[in-house]
Amino acid sequence: MPGGGEAASRTGTPRTGTPPQVPAGVGFTGRPNPARIAAYFGLVVLGALVALAGTLLQAAWFPGGLIIALAGSAGLFYGGRILTGTQIGALAPAVGWFVTVFLLLSGRPEGDYVFGDELGLALFMLGGTAVAVMCATTFKVPQSATPRGRSGI
Numbered sequence: 001m002p003g004g005g006e007a008a009s010r011t012g013t014p015r016t017g018t019p020p021q022v023p024a025g026v027g028f029t030g031r032p033n034p035a036r037i038a039a040y041f042g043l044v045v046l047g048a049l050v051a052l053a054g055t056l057l058q059a060a061w062f063p064g065g066l067i068i069a070l071a072g073s074a075g076l077f078y079g080g081r082i083l084t085g086t087q088i089g090a091l092a093p094a095v096g097w098f099v100t101v102f103l104l105l106s107g108r109p110e111g112d113y114v115f116g117d118e119l120g121l122a123l124f125m126l127g128g129t130a131v132a133v134m135c136a137t138t139f140k141v142p143q144s145a146t147p148r149g150r151s152g153i
Helices: 003-011 034-060 062-084 088-105 118-136
Strands: none
Touching: 034 062, 034 088, 034 118, 062 088, 062 118, 088 118
């Protein structure tokens, strides 16, 4: 080999002599994106609001209100997953939701709960937690059924 080829491989790529590119990080190793951080923070706040509304709703109309509150929570968790395209997008509203429901379930110093009966709140907390785990652990976000390219016809 001529002496120039060996020197070029030590300082850069053999053909162009440019330094090798380091791949950009992905996920937690990548650079923070301010828009994505703001979206996650907004989802946490939205999760807290949905938890408060769901707690009031399930206490007002027990069987039907519980189903509506769980459907609203599921819609928020799945919507966060679709919006961001990441599992953290489903976990961010779940964190706000879970902290709010836990604080409402903790009770007051007098010994009673803030809202409704124990059964409804326990079902709301367990059901919402199960829905959050399902939305966060889905393997892949479904793609659109319509083809993006030409149909070939």
